[in-house]
Amino acid sequence: MPTFTDDGELDFFAYCSLSCKEWCEAAVTVAQADYSPVIERRAHRLDVLSTLLDLREQPGELEELTGGPQ
DSSP states (O other), X not given: OOEEOTXXXXXXXXXXXXXXXXXXXXXXXXXHSOOOHHHHXXXXXXXXXXXXXXXXXXXXXXXXXXXXXX
């Protein structure tokens, strides 16, 4: 469960790596932007990065994606 600082800010590092924090910040920026082909590419890149971050945290899921042990 995420924790909060005394100021009410979310404490990313209590549950998330720096890479995860940077991903969250980038995702918010992309979500707030007007649509364009560049924004669509950034959104796709963030989706791929999300999968890679998840695999780093839970490598067993790689078997589900590839269909076998690595």
